Amino acid sequence: MNVLKYYEEKINAQGAMLFSLIDPDKLYGEKALKVAKASEEQGADAILVGGSIGAQGSVLDETVKLIKESISLPVVLYPGNVSGLTKYADAVYFMRMLNSADVYWHSIVQIQGAPVVQRMGLQAIPTTYVIIEPGRTVGWIGNANLLPRDRPDLGAACALAAKFSGSKVLITDSGSGAPSPAPLNMISAIAKACGKDLFYFYGGGVKTPQQAEKIIEAGAMGIQIGNAFEEGRLSNKIERFSKAIRKAGKKRI
DSSP, X not given: OOHHHHHXXXXXXXXXXXXXXXXXXXXXXXXXXXXXXXXXXXXXXXXEEOOSSSOOHHXXXXXXXXXXXXXXXXXXXXXXXXXGOOTTSSEEEEEEETTBSSXXXXXXXXXXXXXXXXXXXXXXXXXXXXXBTTOHHHHHHTTBOXXXXXXXXXXXXXXXXXXXXXXXXXXXXXXXXXXXXOOHHHHHHHHHHHTTSSEEEEESSOOSHHHHHHHHHHTOSEEEEOHHHHSSOOTTHHHHHHHHHHHHHHTTO
């Protein structure tokens, strides 16, 4: 499966995408599979697997293999480090953290990971990653110079940097467990700067379908949900998010 082509087809057809993010450090084995199956059944478009700490080794291998054997959605790695790679996935976001103050996240980890990605035969998706306040764990781990919530102009500049340097995907993230999503005017400014030249996805602090709908209306092409799908019974929770995202997405088709 060509994952970027799949993204393009989904966005052309629906206007936007829902990504279900599974962190094997919190959900692994059968628990992760339960979320993955519910995601497929209730309208998610892809599964992301990764986390800032602990999502590595046999836990990662076994979780991704189990998911791939059981569902047909693409499984894309969202690695917290070079250790977050497994041959059982379809693709990997080959990321640089644009606003990290540490050279490691700009070049060293990519140099370390590139031969591993090639050896595993993973599709490498050039991705720029930007951390917005409050950043939470990923901001701390990545030594991020957090993007201020009240500076949409800086967000737009980050998007232009991602576009001009050849990324195919831009992800902005307020951090897992953030109390609220980024301001809508920031999302709009970033989306406008991206245009149609790269996929723009948002994550962090999205707790309700209504919030998801507003983010898509503001211009994001997709939303990744992690914590909201980990907490409590799933019932039709994923379906409600999917419907809200597609409702907003259809307005731009």
